[in-house]
Structures are given as structure tokens and as C-alpha cells.
Amino acid sequence: MKKKILVSIAALLLLVLTLGLLQALVVPKYITNPEGLLTGEYYADAGGHDVIFVGDCEAYESVVPSVLWKEYGITSYVRGGAQQLVWHSYYLLEETFKYESPKAVVFNVYALKYGEPQSEAYNRMTFDNMKWSGAKVKGIVASMTEDESFIEYVFPLLRYHSRITELEKDDFKYWFKSPEDVSDNGYLMKTGVRPMPESDPITDPPEELLPDSSLEYLDKMRELCKENGCELILMKAPTNPRGYWWYDEWDKQITEYANEHSLSYYNFIPYANEMGIDWQTDTYDEGLHLNVYGAEKFTSFLGALLSESHAIPSHKDDADTLSRWNTYLEEYENKKKQMEDTDK
Amino acid sequence: MLFTSYGFILFMAVLLGVYYIFPKKYQWTLLLVASYFFYAFSGIENFAFIIFTTLSCFFVARVIEKRKVREDEYVALNKESLSKEERKAYRAKEKKKRFYILILGLLLNFGILAVLKYTAFAVKNLNSALALFGADKLTVPDLIIPLGLSFFVFQSTGYLIDVYRGKTFAEKNIARLALFVSFFPQLAQGPISRHSDLAAELYTPHPFSAKSLKFGLQRVLWGYFKKLVIADRVLVAIKSLLGDTSSYTGAYVALLIILYSIEIYADFTGGIDITIGIAEAMGIRLKENFNHPFSSRSTKEYWNRWHITMGSWFTDYVFYPLSFSRLMMKLSTWSRAKLGNAVGKRLPVYIATSVTWFLTGLWHGAAWNFIVWGMLNCLVILVSQELEPLYRRFREKFPRLTASYGYHCFEATRTFLLMGLIRSLDCYANVPLSFRMWGSMLTTFNYKSCFSGGILDLGLEIKDYVIIALAVAVVAVVAKLSEKRDIREWLLGKTALSWTLSAAILIAIILFGAYSIGYDASQFIYTQF
Numbered sequence: 001m002k003k004k005i006l007v008s009i010a011a012l013l014l015l016v017l018t019l020g021l022l023q024a025l026v027v028p029k030y031i032t033n034p035e036g037l038l039t040g041e042y043y044a045d046a047g048g049h050d051v052i053f054v055g056d057c058e059a060y061e062s063v064v065p066s067v068l069w070k071e072y073g074i075t076s077y078v079r080g081g082a083q084q085l086v087w088h089s090y091y092l093l094e095e096t097f098k099y100e101s102p103k104a105v106v107f108n109v110y111a112l113k114y115g116e117p118q119s120e121a122y123n124r125m126t127f128d129n130m131k132w133s134g135a136k137v138k139g140i141v142a143s144m145t146e147d148e149s150f151i152e153y154v155f156p157l158l159r160y161h162s163r164i165t166e167l168e169k170d171d172f173k174y175w176f177k178s179p180e181d182v183s184d185n186g187y188l189m190k191t192g193v194r195p196m197p198e199s200d201p202i203t204d205p206p207e208e209l210l211p212d213s214s215l216e217y218l219d220k221m222r223e224l225c226k227e228n229g230c231e232l233i234l235m236k237a238p239t240n241p242r243g244y245w246w247y248d249e250w251d252k253q254i255t256e257y258a259n260e261h262s263l264s265y266y267n268f269i270p271y272a273n274e275m276g277i278d279w280q281t282d283t284y285d286e287g288l289h290l291n292v293y294g295a296e297k298f299t300s301f302l303g304a305l306l307s308e309s310h311a312i313p314s315h316k317d318d319a320d321t322l323s324r325w326n327t328y329l330e331e332y333e334n335k336k337k338q339m340e341d342t343d344k
Numbered sequence: 345m346l347f348t349s350y351g352f353i354l355f356m357a358v359l360l361g362v363y364y365i366f367p368k369k370y371q372w373t374l375l376l377v378a379s380y381f382f383y384a385f386s387g388i389e390n391f392a393f394i395i396f397t398t399l400s401c402f403f404v405a406r407v408i409e410k411r412k413v414r415e416d417e418y419v420a421l422n423k424e425s426l427s428k429e430e431r432k433a434y435r436a437k438e439k440k441k442r443f444y445i446l447i448l449g450l451l452l453n454f455g456i457l458a459v460l461k462y463t464a465f466a467v468k469n470l471n472s473a474l475a476l477f478g479a480d481k482l483t484v485p486d487l488i489i490p491l492g493l494s495f496f497v498f499q500s501t502g503y504l505i506d507v508y509r510g511k512t513f514a515e516k517n518i519a520r521l522a523l524f525v526s527f528f529p530q531l532a533q534g535p536i537s538r539h540s541d542l543a544a545e546l547y548t549p550h551p552f553s554a555k556s557l558k559f560g561l562q563r564v565l566w567g568y569f570k571k572l573v574i575a576d577r578v579l580v581a582i583k584s585l586l587g588d589t590s591s592y593t594g595a596y597v598a599l600l601i602i603l604y605s606i607e608i609y610a611d612f613t614g615g616i617d618i619t620i621g622i623a624e625a626m627g628i629r630l631k632e633n634f635n636h637p638f639s640s641r642s643t644k645e646y647w648n649r650w651h652i653t654m655g656s657w658f659t660d661y662v663f664y665p666l667s668f669s670r671l672m673m674k675l676s677t678w679s680r681a682k683l684g685n686a687v688g689k690r691l692p693v694y695i696a697t698s699v700t701w702f703l704t705g706l707w708h709g710a711a712w713n714f715i716v717w718g719m720l721n722c723l724v725i726l727v728s729q730e731l732e733p734l735y736r737r738f739r740e741k742f743p744r745l746t747a748s749y750g751y752h753c754f755e756a757t758r759t760f761l762l763m764g765l766i767r768s769l770d771c772y773a774n775v776p777l778s779f780r781m782w783g784s785m786l787t788t789f790n791y792k793s794c795f796s797g798g799i800l801d802l803g804l805e806i807k808d809y810v811i812i813a814l815a816v817a818v819v820a821v822v823a824k825l826s827e828k829r830d831i832r833e834w835l836l837g838k839t840a841l842s843w844t845l846s847a848a849i850l851i852a853i854i855l856f857g858a859y860s861i862g863y864d865a866s867q868f869i870y871t872q873f
């Protein structure tokens with residue numbers, strides 16, 4: 001009897017171990033879709049940031065923390081994600097406040113146009129590499145599309161099991177280790193250039209105004225920042241000035257919201273020229289997103305605002321911070337050079 | 345709540361945990377609550393029907409039994425004062441009254457089944473007839489069909505008939521009968537249990553038994569393996585084949601027949617494995633519904649091995665009562681006198697068999713496909729019966745050949761293909777299309793293109809076919825081994841091997857199961873019957 005029990009316990013442990021190993025093997029490594037690694041990269045550098053950026057691709061492809069450091073001594077991190085919806089941003093922010101107390105949170109408002117969960121793939125990119133916490137649980141529940149199951153977030157093997165017949169080299173390479181960092185403090189660098197074509201601005205109104213469900217999360221985000229003694233700043237990153245990317249009606253809605261709640265809101269689209277952004281050279285996808293050259297120009301402009309209008313201090317006098325951030329800056333510049341060389 | 349949903353697995357885990365710490369005497373009440381909770385997921389509005397069946401069967405059975413008790417008491421009390429003839433006449437009169445009460449109970453329950461399941465079918469056929477006379481069409485009603493309707497109505501009416509026949513007792517506690525009608529593992533797809541078998545199992549306290557739990561869970565795992573790894577993966581190709589019947593003719597019809605046979609076997613036997621396994625894990629034994637049907641060497645044998653509880657229901661409650669009815673006896677006498685002994689003795693059997701198979705077809709679905717399916721099965725069985733002397737002579741002439749393993753394989757393959765062909769009526773939209781598709785197997789010679797690459801256009805890749813083939817091979821080997829011994833009993837003393845095999849099945853289900861996003865969560869086929 002005793003032997004039977006021991007064998008059963010050993011078998012159960014072995015089963016759990018096997019399932020664990022299989023899970024580690026089949027979960028996506030996000031080597032070709034590095035956006036899926038962004039959430040997880042935060043933890044190694046969590047803490048000590050004065051500014052946290054949240055939002056969709058416009059956040060992590062427009063704001064370069066190394067430039068903010070280099071030019072203004074501002075310490076910052078971009079907790080952005082591909083199609084990061086407002087509830088994704090909210091719960092990431094809730095988690096961030098457990099690690100640190102930033103002076104300001106800058107939220108890119110574009111994703112407010114989505115009032116419903118959109119896509120499992122983007123939910124996964126946000127949550128797969130997020131550490132387990134109450135914020136993650138609530139975030140998953142708020143984000144799941146109809147076809148998704150919470151249990152598959154707890155045991156990703158159940159979701160990704162069919163990858164067992166589609167495994168690639170990277171799945172084995174990163175079976176027991178994490179991939180190298182793909183971002184620079186949350187900024188995902190793109191060095192390619194694809195000019196914006198000439199076209200007339202769209203003047204038709206949007207099909208829908210920004211939905212109440214997303215504005216409710218904006219309310220929650222505002223409350224969360226207030227509870228944590230942090231200023232919430234709203235921004236719309238500079239993108240293709242054609243209307244559909246940010247309609248005037250949406251802009252008006254956010255302006256009114258910001259006025260009502262005494263928040264700062266910056267729509268940077270009209271300031272692209274002033275920043276020096278050239279839509280022929282500073283975008284990698286015809287104006288939808290900035291490349292590194294555009295992002296640096298925009299960040300420089302943004303940094304001035306943060307430092308002058310929002311009193312975000314410089315940490316260049318702090319030796320520890322200086323050393324750490326200079327290392328980041330060096331890494332950033334090396335990576336940029338490397339990518340430029342590769343592009344050539 | 346699908347058996348294959350995470351919700352159901354969680355429900356079962358919680359129930360099993362609570363079941364064994366619950367006071368043994370009241371375990372059955374927990375099962376009733378669990379059954380109603382399970383049923384609620386199919387739609388609260390469905391409760392009206394299952395409660396109606398429970399109430400009507402409870403009262404009708406009680407009245408029948410009370411009248412029988414009163415009759416026996418009256419006869420016992422007046423044994424001296426009544427003559428034998430008077431007692432006989434009294435009993436006959438009382439039996440008739442009980443019979444009418446039974447008929448009322450049957451009409452009430454089959455009435456619900458008929459209205460909900462067959463009204464639309466009847467109206468559609470009526471509309472076709474009206475169209476011949478240029479009359480206006482009637483609106484086809486869109487009625488809900490509650491989960492497991494065919495199963496719980498058959499199980500309940502079987503109970504009524506058994507009470508009438510004195511083969512079981514009438515439940516005195518309506519909650520107990522409610523559990524018999526709604527016992528959740530078998531609610532959606534059977535097996536169709538008899539009250540005399542199931543009642544004691546349901547109401548007896550079941551102390552914790554590691555063996556029952558282990559055996560039950562192993563059976564559940566095996567069921568999920570068949571359903572998720574084989575049935576739901578094959579389903580992808582079947583859907584493609586049925587989605588474009590103008591292209592997928594000829595060889596593709598042959599392919600459909602094989603794939604659908606595999607799918608329905610894995611789906612239905614898998615579902616029944618889960619059902620029986622869940623019950624077994626709680627110490628409750630249910631009747632087996634299958635006995636290696638694909639090793640059957642004749643159609644008759646096949647139907648003794650496939651969906652056994654349904655077959656025996658029709659045999660006991662339709663075929664025999666009809667065969668031995670007064671009308672059939674008269675017909676037998678008449679036909680023997682008029683048509684001669686050879687034909688005369690067959691006629692009543694043919695009629696009873698045909699009625700039974702007509703109703704079996706109709707039970708499966710309100711469509712001509714199912715009726716034709718039933719009648720074709722009937723035809724094959726009757727023809728086989730007629731050819732039996734020929735087969736016997738052949739066996740006598742070639743005893744070594746017909747006793748050989750190869751000949752048995754030939755017979756089993758022949759039965760498999762014949763049953764598969766008839767079964768494909770389930771798949772196609774209507775009977776004429778089915779017949780056209782069958783015909784195309786002889787006229788469209790696309791076998792080479794189908795099996796050399798065409799099968800890869802059906803939504804399955806080579807790796808899927810490899811998974812299916814390996815899984816089918818595993819099921820076939822296990823089926824073969826289990827013909828000789830109970831595998832779980834054999835594994836009982838071999839703890840390490842037992843764990844290894846169970847873990848391997850679990851891992852195979854998790855890795856190769858067709859579930860989660862990317863696969864449609866598929867209902868079990870028999871749930872729709």
C-alpha cells in the first residue's frame with residue numbers, strides 16, 4: 001500500500017513536470033512578434049521612473065526614454081503594447097503602481113476608440129508575459145473575447161497545445177531561457193523608412209464617437225493616478241494627419257474630458273512640422289507610426305513639455321541614476337547603429 | 345454545458361469532491377441538484393418539459409401501481425366469494441383500466457416529443473402536399489427542442505411500461521423519480537437506462553472507493569481521447585466534404601463514409617465512455633451501450649453491439665408488444681391460411697420489424713433521411729435473414745475458409761462499409777442528394793486525385809491525418825485487447841504502468857485534442873437526436 005502511494009505521488013509529480021516542460025516548449029516565444037515581449041521586459045527595470053507611458057503602438061514606437069534621459073535627465077518607461085486597449089493600460093498601470101511611484105503617467109488616447117475586446121492575439125501579447133497578480137486577473141477578465149477562456153491564461157498549454165506540430169528552432173532555443181530584451185525601456189525601435197504618400201485629408205466624420213465603455217476606464221485611470229499622487233497626462237502621438245487616424249470629433253471629446261477633469265491633453269498631430277517631423281523620412285509605414293528618427297524628434301519635443309510644463313525633474317545629478325541611464329543610452333545608441341548597418 | 349467545456353470539467357471536479365464528503369444517505373439529493381444545475385445551462389425554459397415528464401410519469405405510475413395493489417387486495421379478500429371466472433374477468437377489467445392510464449401517460453410524454461420534434465417536419469411535408477394543389481403554405485413553427493428530450497422521454501416511458509408490467513416499482517418519492525429522469529451524465533446522449541437497473545444504483549449510498557474513482561476517471565479520459573483527438577479532428581474534413589457536395593463526389597463520398605464512421609464511433613462511444621466513467625467515479629454503474637460494434641460480422645450483430653440500450657428499448661417496448669399483439673396474431677393466422685406457411689409466418693415479423701425500424705429512424709431525427717436510414721437498415725436485416733440458409737450452406741461447404749481470421753475480417757469490413765454507406769444518410773441534406781452522391785462513387789472516377797492530394801484540401805494537413813491514424817490505431821488495439829480482458833482490472837496491480845498509460849492519454853488529449861480557439865467546440869452528435 002505504502003509503495004502504491006509513493007509510486008502514485010511520484011507519477012503525479014512526473015506528470016506535472018512533463019506538462020510544465022511541454023507548456024514551456026509550446027508557448028510562443030514572440031521572436032517574430034517582439035511586441036509580445038514588451039510587458040515582461042518591464043520587471044527587470046521596474047522602479048525609479050518619474051514618467052510612465054501607457055498606450056498602444058503609438059506609445060512604444062513614438063516615445064524614446066533614452067532621448068528623454070539624454071536631453072532632459074528624465075527617467076521613464078513605456079509600458080505600451082500592440083493594440084493596448086484602455087483596460088489593458090489601466091491594469092498594467094495598476095500593476096506598475098505596485099512597483100513604483102511615478103510623478104506622471106502619460107496615456108496615448110488613440111485606443112479609446114475601442115469599446116469592446118478586440119482580438120485574442122493582442123490580449124495574449126499584453127498578458128502572456130505579465131506576472132500573476134490581482135491586476136492581471138482583472139485585466140484578463142476585462143479583456144477576453146467571447147472565444148477565450150480564463151483557464152487558458154492560467155495554463156497556456158491548453159491554448160497553445162496545437163503548436164506542438166508547428167515548433168520552430170526558437171521554441172527549443174528559448175525553451176528554458178528568456179529571449180534577449182527587444183526594447184529600450186519599453187521603446188521598440190524601427191529604423192526603416194517608408195514615406196507617407198500624398199493624399200487628401202479625410203473630412204468625413206467618424207462612424208462612432210469614442211465609446212462610453214472606454215471613457216469609463218479613462219475615469220478609472222484618472223482615479224487610480226489620483227490615489228497614487230500622480231499626474232495623468234493625455235496625449236495623441238503624431239501620426240499620419242489624415243482624419244481617420246484621429247478625428248476632430250474624438251479630439252473634441254478628449255479636450256472636453258480633459259478640461260472637465262483639469263487634465264493636460266496634447267494632440268501632437270498638428271505640431272508635427274514644429275517638431276521637425278518629415279513624413280517622407282520619419283515614418284516606417286507611410287505615416288501610421290514613427291520610425292526612430294521621427295520618434296527622437298517627437299520625444300525631444302515631448303521632453304521639453306514634461307520638464308517645463310509638468311516639472312518632471314532631471315536626475316543627471318544623481319550618480320547611481322546617471323550611471324544606470326548612461327548605460328541604457330549607450331545600449332540604445334549601439335542598437336540604433338547596428339540596425340542602421342543592417343538596413344544598409 | 346458541453347462535456348468538453350472547461351466549465352463541465354470544473355463542475356465535475358467540484359461535484360466529485362462534495363459527493364464523497366456528503367452524508368451518504370443524501371448523496372442522491374446532491375445528484376438531483378447537480379443534474380438540475382447541469383440542465384439549467386441548456387436553458388431555463390427547458391425545465392418545463394423535464395418537470396412535466398417527471399410529474400406525469402410519477403402520478404401515472406403511482407396510479408397504475410395503486411390500482412394493481414387494490415386489485416390484488418380485492419382478489420385476495422374475495423377469494424372465497426368470487427369464482428375463478430369472476431376473478432379473471434375482474435382482473436381483465438382492471439388491467440384494461442390500467443392500460444388506458446398507461447396509454448394516457450405515454451400519450452402525454454410522446455405527445456411532447458411529437459409536438460416539439462416532429463411538428464416542423466410534418467408541416468413541411470404537408471406544405472409539399474399542399475403545393476401540389478396550389479394551396480397556400482403553412483408557417484413552419486420554430487419550436488425549441490429541450491436537451492436530451494428523446495432520451496429522457498424514452499427512459500421515462502420505459503419506466504411507465506415497466507411499472508405497468510410489474511417489472512419495477514412506482515417511485516413513492518417524486519424527487520427520486522426526478523433524479524432517475526434527469527441524471528445528468530446520461531441526459532444528453534444516453535444510455536437509455538431501465539428503472540429496475542438504475543434506481544438502486546442512484547439511491548444507494550456510495551462510500552468512497554478508490555477503485556471506482558480510478559476506474560471512472562480512466563474511462564472518462566479514454567472518452568475524451570476519442571472525442572477530442574479523433575472525432576473533433578475528423579469533423580473538420582467532414583464539414584469540408586459536406587460544404588461543397590457538387591465538388592466532393594465520387595471518391596470523396598467513399599472518403600466521407602469512412603471518415604464519418606470513424607467520427608461517429610469516436611464521438612458516440614467517447615461520449616458514452618465519459619458518461620459511464622463519471623457515473624462510475626461516483627460508484628454508480630450504468631449499462632454499457634457498445635460492445636465493439638465495428639468487429640460485427642453482420643448487420644444484425646452490429647445492431648446488437650451498437651447503441652445497445654436504444655436497440656433493446658425498441659425491442660422490448662415496440663417490437664415484442666407489436667409482434668405479440670392481438671392484431672398481429674390475427675394477421676399471422678390469416679396470412680398463413682391465405683399465403684401459405686413460408687410467406688405467412690414471415691409477414692407479421694416483417695411488419696413488426698419494419699415498424700420498429702421506421703420508428704428507430706424517426707427517433708433519430710425528424711427528416712426523411714433518418715426514416716430512409718431506418719428502412720434501409722431494416723431491408724438489409726431482412727434480406728440477410730432470408731439469405732441465412734445460403735450463408736449456412738456456404739459455411740458448411742467451406743468450413744475452414746469461413747472459420748479463418750481473414751474471412752472474419754472480410755465480413756467485418758463488409759459490415760463496416762455497408763453500415764457506413766447507410767449511415768452517410770445522416771450527413772447529406774436530403775435523400776435524393778444522398779442517393780446521387782452514392783451513385784457518383786460509381787460514375788466519378790476521381791479516386792487518384794482524391795487520395796493523392798485532394799484530401800489535403802479538406803482543412804486537414806498531413807500531420808492531422810497522422811494524428812488521426814495513430815489515435816485510431818490505439819483505439820483499435822485497445823478494443824482488440826479489451827475483447828479478451830478488462831484492461832483496467834488487468835492494470836489494477838500494476839501501479840506504475842497504470843499511471844504511465846493514464847498520463848500518456850492525458851498528455852495526448854492535451855497536446856493533440858481538437859479544442860480551444862481554432863477549433864469549433866463541437867456538440868456530441870447524439871445530443872441532437
